[in-house]
Amino acid sequence: MKHSFLDNYSDISSVIHGLDPKVKIIAFFFLTVVCVSTPPSSYFSFGVYFVVLLGVLLLSRLPFHHVFGRSMVVIPFVLMVAVFIPFLKKDIIGGGYNLGIGGLTVSNSGLMVLWNVVVKSYIGVICMILLSSTVPFPKLLKGFEDLGLPKIFTTIASFMYRYVFIITDEAQRMKRARDSRCFGGKWIWHSKVIGYMIGTLFIRSYERGERVYVAMLSRGFDGDLKGKEGVQRLKPGDYIFLSVLIPIVTGVRLML
Amino acid sequence: MNKEKAVEISNLTYRYPDGNLALQDVNLSIFAGESVAIIGHNGAGKSTLLLHLNGILKENGAVKIFGKSVNGKNLKGIRRMVGMVFQDPDDQLFCPTVYDDVVFGPINMGMNDKEAKERVTEVLGRIGLSGFEKRSAHHMSAGEKKRAAIATVLSMEPKILIFDEPTSNLDPKMRRVLIDLIKSFPETKIIVSHDLPIALELCQRIIILEKGRVVEDGSVKDILGKREVLERYEIDPSYHCQFCDMFKS
Numbered sequence: 001m002k003h004s005f006l007d008n009y010s011d012i013s014s015v016i017h018g019l020d021p022k023v024k025i026i027a028f029f030f031l032t033v034v035c036v037s038t039p040p041s042s043y044f045s046f047g048v049y050f051v052v053l054l055g056v057l058l059l060s061r062l063p064f065h066h067v068f069g070r071s072m073v074v075i076p077f078v079l080m081v082a083v084f085i086p087f088l089k090k091d092i093i094g095g096g097y098n099l100g101i102g103g104l105t106v107s108n109s110g111l112m113v114l115w116n117v118v119v120k121s122y123i124g125v126i127c128m129i130l131l132s133s134t135v136p137f138p139k140l141l142k143g144f145e146d147l148g149l150p151k152i153f154t155t156i157a158s159f160m161y162r163y164v165f166i167i168t169d170e171a172q173r174m175k176r177a178r179d180s181r182c183f184g185g186k187w188i189w190h191s192k193v194i195g196y197m198i199g200t201l202f203i204r205s206y207e208r209g210e211r212v213y214v215a216m217l218s219r220g221f222d223g224d225l226k227g228k229e230g231v232q233r234l235k236p237g238d239y240i241f242l243s244v245l246i247p248i249v250t251g252v253r254l255m256l
Numbered sequence: 257m258n259k260e261k262a263v264e265i266s267n268l269t270y271r272y273p274d275g276n277l278a279l280q281d282v283n284l285s286i287f288a289g290e291s292v293a294i295i296g297h298n299g300a301g302k303s304t305l306l307l308h309l310n311g312i313l314k315e316n317g318a319v320k321i322f323g324k325s326v327n328g329k330n331l332k333g334i335r336r337m338v339g340m341v342f343q344d345p346d347d348q349l350f351c352p353t354v355y356d357d358v359v360f361g362p363i364n365m366g367m368n369d370k371e372a373k374e375r376v377t378e379v380l381g382r383i384g385l386s387g388f389e390k391r392s393a394h395h396m397s398a399g400e401k402k403r404a405a406i407a408t409v410l411s412m413e414p415k416i417l418i419f420d421e422p423t424s425n426l427d428p429k430m431r432r433v434l435i436d437l438i439k440s441f442p443e444t445k446i447i448v449s450h451d452l453p454i455a456l457e458l459c460q461r462i463i464i465l466e467k468g469r470v471v472e473d474g475s476v477k478d479i480l481g482k483r484e485v486l487e488r489y490e491i492d493p494s495y496h497c498q499f500c501d502m503f504k505s
């Protein structure tokens with residue numbers, strides 16, 4: 001079975017894909033942080049951030065439906081949190097709903113908070129999608145390592161990346177085995193079976209963890225994660241990318 | 257035959273923490289350059305025995321590798337000498353790319369990056385996986401994974417190679433490739449398998465384990481050539497016929 005849901009499209013070739021992972025990590029994190037620090041009322045700034053991201057997206061030749069489709073996944077979560085916010089603050093009334101019994105009013109500052117949450121999380125998510133879709137995962141980890149993230153963190157993430165597929169396969173096989181035995185009946189029976197499956201999956205993963213550890217020990221692992229390859233030099237393109245993106249974003253943020 | 261003892265096990269008894277007696281008074285010697293098959297039914301103690309050979313499980317003084325006792329002090333040297341290829345390559349390939357996996361051992365041995373890189377290129381060439389450096393294991397076939405798992409061990413240049421069920425999950429074509437590959441290694445080889453034809457082809461000596469004891473230890477001819485031995489340990493007697501045919505031809 002094949003999956004590449006984590007870093008889909010990360011191996012196509014484009015200007016953006018050719019950039020050094022370190023540069024992309026810095027750029028996208030920078031943009032996210034600046035965006036979060038922007039006051040919600042400076043609509044122009046958000047517009048510019050979007051345009052910048054759109055530019056990167058065009059250069060990266062990623063399919064639009066991939067980026068926007070994936071960003072939709074996060075929207076329900078944000079909305080779930082955000083949908084109650086307009087009603088929380090009491091000040092100038094921005095509008096209201098008549099629900100028959102009494103009215104529900106929407107406050108202006110509440111709407112502002114909603115806008116703030118939605119726009120910032122959306123831009124942040126687009127940044128992360130662009131980052132993860134333009135760098136293959138192992139290179140992304142190497143980039144973080146070069147930027148000084150302790151090796152223990154990148155190692156944990158690399159194990160996650162390596163084994164998430166195997167565990168998904170195992171879960172899928174289990175599901176098939178379950179469905180081939182005419183899985184049906186009441187929901188209480190369903191939840192019981194699903195509980196068993198989760199338990200089995202946990203035990204299998206735990207045992208695999210032990211076997212992997214034995215395999216590591218057999219190859220001389222002594223609890224110390226060694227090996228740091230040389231940090232890759234930045235190319236002219238990397239400098240150009242940073243020197244275009246960072247001044248634009250900073251400029252817009254400071255102009256206000 | 258070279259008389260240097262690669263593995264020397266004396267009076268090895270091992271009980272799992274849950275009280276299960278896995279190995280009982282095992283005594284055996286394997287000489288440098290020999291190829292030995294260890295066979296036995298499920299639960300006979302084969303895997304437990306293997307785990308003693310590189311000190312994952314330790315019984316002080318019971319196991320010696322090239323004269324060095326397997327204990328906490330020698331562990332690093334022992335693991336460098338004993339290369340263990342596990343049954344499931346997904347356990348052995350735990351890094352994002354094949355390169356990272358193959359380089360893991362050499363880096364732990366303290367090799368520098370440049371040497372380690374050369375070692376990886378050489379080893380991948382040797383097992384026919386040149387150009388697989390950047391591939392990740394979950395996009396490889398079972399046969400490729402198995403070979404990559406062997407590469408992770410070969411890169412440490414071990415003196416003893418241990419294979420746990422080397423042909424499990426492989427189709428006949430891949431099985432053939434793997435057998436030929438294993439045959440090409442000059443190191444001392446220990447092969448644990450249910451697959452007796454492999455023993456026939458790769459090994460000169462067979463050890464049968466049953467309930468944690470060594471019950472037979474002899475040349476392939478001594479074991480597979482005697483129908484009554486196979487029957488005694490409930491091993492498919494058709495192997496006896498295969499063996500006889502092979503010797504006739």
